Amino acid sequence: MNATEVFSILCLCIWAAGEAAQRRAVVVEPIKRALTPPEPTTVEQLHEEYVEGEIGEVELERRLADALDERTDTIREEVETVDGVGPTRAAEIAKTFESVEAVRRASVDELQEAEHVGEAIAVDVHQHFR
Incomplete structure (x- = not known):
């Protein structure tokens, strides 16, 4: 049953x-x-991906560090408010820049240095902080 x-x-x-x-x-x-099982947290999702063999140990450690880093959380939260910027792009921007202020000061070209960030998204992020 x-x-x-x-x-x-x-x-x-x-x-x-x-x-x-x-x-x-x-x-x-x-x-x-x-x-009813609770919704998994980011850490639980990462653990599940690791257990299921979707990611390796090095990738798990990297992603856990990103998920638990308060600095990246602050940057991601701010950047995710921009249309077209989801968790993946926000995480890449957070890895590229040291602070929200650094993102605010960045040029469109500098924003494009973040992985998964093309010109259109870089322009939108740049305008968001102006």
Whole structure:
């Protein structure tokens, strides 16, 4: 019997007792939360990729360092607000520049030095900080 079947049986058993709203709040919702796995964090995703052989040990260490570095978090958060800049481009910009201020001072050409950043994205990032 899988988790969904167990949940269904528990719901049916509980259904016979008490008020519906109380039953749901007290019993059904906690069981549902317990059976629903949480969304993985970046670190968990990286670990899973490593375990599944998608990335090697060196790549895992590099990505963990990037994920846990507060400096890169600050830069990524700021840069990801620019249209067209997702997590990958933001991480590459964060690896290329030392601070948000350095990104702010960078020219379009300097921004293009970051991997995965073409002219259009560099222009958008440059304008964002002006």
